[in-house]
Structures are given as C-alpha cells and as structure tokens.
Amino acid sequence: MESQMPNRKPIRDPKNKIEKKVFCIIGDERAYRSKSPGLFSAMMARYGVDAAYVPFMVAPENLEAAVNSLKVLNIVGANVTIPYKEKVLPYLDVLSEGATIIGSINTIARDGESLKGYNTNAIGFMDTLKEKEFDAENKTAVVVGSGGAARAVVFILNWLKAKSIVITDPDDSKTLEIAQQIGGESHPLDEMVSGNKVPANIVVNATPASNADEFPGLKELVNQVNLQDCELMIDLNVGRAQSVWKEVAEKKEIPFIDGMLPLAHQAKRTLALWTGIKADPTEFIDVLKN
Numbered sequence: 001m002e003s004q005m006p007n008r009k010p011i012r013d014p015k016n017k018i019e020k021k022v023f024c025i026i027g028d029e030r031a032y033r034s035k036s037p038g039l040f041s042a043m044m045a046r047y048g049v050d051a052a053y054v055p056f057m058v059a060p061e062n063l064e065a066a067v068n069s070l071k072v073l074n075i076v077g078a079n080v081t082i083p084y085k086e087k088v089l090p091y092l093d094v095l096s097e098g099a100t101i102i103g104s105i106n107t108i109a110r111d112g113e114s115l116k117g118y119n120t121n122a123i124g125f126m127d128t129l130k131e132k133e134f135d136a137e138n139k140t141a142v143v144v145g146s147g148g149a150a151r152a153v154v155f156i157l158n159w160l161k162a163k164s165i166v167i168t169d170p171d172d173s174k175t176l177e178i179a180q181q182i183g184g185e186s187h188p189l190d191e192m193v194s195g196n197k198v199p200a201n202i203v204v205n206a207t208p209a210s211n212a213d214e215f216p217g218l219k220e221l222v223n224q225v226n227l228q229d230c231e232l233m234i235d236l237n238v239g240r241a242q243s244v245w246k247e248v249a250e251k252k253e254i255p256f257i258d259g260m261l262p263l264a265h266q267a268k269r270t271l272a273l274w275t276g277i278k279a280d281p282t283e284f285i286d287v288l289k290n
Contacts, residue, residue: 022074023053023274026066026088027081031055035238035288036079039267042287047277051076058084067091071113077274078108080117082208085148092117102155103181104148106266109273118273121152124266126160127281131261134232136160140199142225143167143184145206146174149236151182153204158183166200168192168221169207193217197226203233203245210240222248230254238263238288260288 025036037053044051058066063084068091070078080088085104089095092105093114099105105117129136141162143153146169157165165184167175175186192198203225209215222244227233230252235245236259249256264284271277 019050021049021051021076023051023077023079024070024075025053025055025079025081026058026063026084027055028083029057030082031057034079034081035263036081036267039263039284039287040271043267043271043277043279043284044275046283046287047275047279049275049277060087063087064091067108067115070108070110070115076110077270079270080106080108082147086151089117091115098122098155101182102148102151104151106148106152107270107273118270119148119152119155120266120269120273121149121262122156123269124262124264125153126156127265127268128234128257128262129156129160131265131281132232132255132257134202136162136202138163139201139231141165141202141204142198142200143204143206144221145169145204146171146178147206150175150206151178153206153236154178154182154184157202166192166198170217189217189221192224193220197224199226199229201229201231203227203230205235205237205245208237210235210237210243210245212244218244227252227254232257234262235259236262260285264288 025031025034032055037055041053085106094116096118099117099119102119105119107118107120109116136157139162141157143150154165166187167178167184168187168189169175170189172188179186212218233245233249233254233256235243238259246256264281267284268279268281
C-alpha cells in the first residue's frame with residue numbers, strides 16, 4: 001500500500017513563500033459543502049504554502065472537460081468527490097496501483113502534463129484501523145455502501161485478510177460489482193433486513209446517510225447485524241448531529257468513531273502527494289474541530 005506514496009519533491013521550500021498554487025475539489029453541488037477547501041487552505045497556510053483551494057460544481061456531461069481544464073488552468077492538485085470518484089477514471093493519464101484495483105480515486109496529483117489518480121481514502125482507512133489498534137485479519141466485517149468509499153474500505157479489509165466481508169446497499173448491482181472486482185460477498189439489502197443476522201467484528205457505514213430519514217430501512221438493517229462480538233463501528237460521515245450508528249454503538253458499548261479520523265489520515269496522505277509536507281493527522285483534526 002505504501003506504493004501509493006511515491007517520493008515526491010516538495011513544491012516549495014517550507015521556510016519561504018512561493019508563487020501561488022491552486023487546488024480544487026470536483027463534484028456535484030455537494031462540492032460546496034465539502035470540508036476540504038477549509039481544511040487544506042488552513043493546513044497550507046499553517047505550513048507557509050501560498051495557495052488557493054476552490055470547489056467546482058461540475059455537471060456530468062462536463063466532467064471530461066473539467067478534468068482537462070486542470071492542465072489548462074495549471075491546477076496543481078484536485079480532490080474528487082461524489083458522484084465522480086469512479087466516473088473520472090477514463091480522463092486521467094495514469095492511476096496508482098491501489099486506485100487501479102479499487103476502481104475509484106479521490107485525489108489527483110499533477111506531474112508536468114500528466115494527471116495521476118490516487119485513492120487516499122483507502123490508505124487513510126488503513127491508517128485509521130492501525131491507530132485504533134484494530135487487527136482485521138480473520139475478522140468478520142459488514143460494509144454498508146456501494147460507492148467509492150465502500151470500494152476503498154472493502155479493498156483494505158481484503159488486503160488485511162479479513163475472514164469475511166459482507167457488502168450491502170440499496171443498489172445491489174453495485175455491491176455485486178465490488179464483490180466481483182475487489183472481494184467480499186454482496187448481500188441485497190432486502191435479504192439483509194429479512195434474513196438471518198450477520199456477524200460483524202467491524203461495521204463500516206460508507207454511505208452518505210447517517211440517520212433513518214436519509215436511508216429507508218437503516219434501523220432494520222442495523223438490527224440485523226449480530227454485534228455481540230463487534231469491536232469497532234465506523235460512520236464515515238463527519239460531524240452528523242444524528243447517527244444511528246453512533247446510537248447503536250453507545251447502546252451496545254461498542255467503540256465508535258465518525259469520519260473525522262479517517263478524513264484526517266487521508267488528508268495527510270493527499271497533502272504529502274501534492275506538496276511533500278508530512279503533517280501529523282492531529283493537525284488536521286485540530287483544524288476540523290476549530
């Protein structure tokens with residue numbers, strides 16, 4: 001996995017100001033709600049990088065043009081968010097090894113006229129498990145979701161030799177695709193809700209939904225997971241006022257984290273790819289909290 005972090009020369013002397021560098025995030029209207037612009041702007045200012053980070057809302061039919069514009073506009077690096085983490089792949093010049101297997105990216109780094117895609121969601125998730133001292137080997141997992149985040153989570157759990165990985169989501173065609181391409185078992189949501197309970201040592205919510213209003217059938221799904229031996233529950237959403245996952249974890253006395261720690265770890269990896277800066281995840285958490 002460390003192959004996703006090549007040796008890259010910093011784009012600036014840490015002690016000196018340089019010519020302004022421009023970064024961005026590409027997505028639909030949710031790009032405007034992303035925490036990335038504030039997070040990376042604050043971190044680059046902290047390290048003396050003269051930079052601007054802007055969100056771009058891109059229509060699906062304009063995605064290719066938007067990616068090509070990164071070169072035209074001399075954008076140094078970009079994040080990619082919902083719903084383009086998978087759709088953007090054909091428009092990049094090269095992919096990291098992990099991104100090729102996962103089939104989605106969240107980070108683009110520019111090297112001359114070449115745009116390379118990375119999945120720092122994956123390595124950030126692995127760093128999170130390591131920090132929480134969760135050993136996935138021979139463990140059972142339930143992953144809820146079918147997008148780029150779910151792909152990254154399943155890839156890492158498979159990489160770390162989890163015993164079983166059950167993937168479920170309302171879009172069972174996409175969970176089946178993940179299972180076939182990366183690993184795990186696809187379980188249709190209706191079968192999960194009505195069938196036998198599925199054991200899980202770790203549960204990961206990789207959907208944008210944290211409460212029942214956002215995800216019909218969510219409470220029924222949670223109740224169908226056997227949490228008797230659950231060691232960790234993760235909701236990858238950050239700072240939600242209500243989270244069914246958190247409520248269940250507290251009720252069952254299961255260790256719980258939301259997406260802040262994984263976001264800090266993936267942002268650390270992204271910043272290093274773009275600038276060579278090796279910041280500590282606690283610095284990103286400090287920015288996110290304040």
